[in-house]
Amino acid sequence: MYELASHGRKKYYKNWINYRLYSRQLLRQTMNTDLHTSRIMMALELDEREPLQGALADMFYGCWYDVPYFGPRMLAQVEHKLNPKVLADFTECLGGKHYVTAVTPLATRWSVLVSPSMRAFDHQLRISADDSRKVADSVISNLIDIYEEEEDDEERDMMIAEVENEFFNHCIATDDRLAFSLVWWGLAKKDWEFHDNWIRQRQFFEQKIADSVRYNIVTV
Secondary structure, three states, X not given: OOOOOXXXXXHHHHHHHHHHHHHHXXXXXXXXXXXXXXXXXXXXXXXXXXXXXXXXXXXXXXXXXXXXXXXXXXXXXXHHHOOHHHHHHHHOOXXXXXXXXXXXXXXXXXXXXXXXXXXXXXXXXXXXXXXXXHHHHHHHHHXXXXXXXXXXXXXXXXXHHHHHHHHHHHHHHHOOHHHXXXXXXXXXXXXXXXXXXXXXXXXXXXXXXXXXXXXXXXXX
């Protein structure tokens, strides 16, 4: 299942924000070992494994020439939070047997320098109605919790934007119209104020449906 990050515990909010900050900086400094290391250490503080795997894949790609030197020490620090198969795949890179390439199954949606292979991407695209409902429930509860509990207006708006943007990316990546509809109507019941990004997302799906109907009519 293509899951959204859990924002249920407030202590993770700033960690997620800092993780994304390092991600943006790496787009401009792809070989900066210190930035990669800081991002990985921040990923260790999160409650999920996927951001860590994505950050490692970026580091092993961006700093490939230094992998034999820093790799063993880095993997020793993070191995407790990696899937054994994933750890084994990264370990194979240490001796120069394999390199992380621009398209790799080790990448995750949190990677910024590398992309998932088609095999991994196809797996992520499989999503059921039950998955959509779980995503929708999570998004609604997270947004309402942030709105009601966060007293600092600026920080509250930033946290809400993080959850919304992550949800929009999920909907586009998986074509999850059901989750979007459930969240829209769930928030509408709470008198949520939908800004322009919500409107554009809704229009995007409406246009896709219209195009699909028109195409089917023409080709019958």
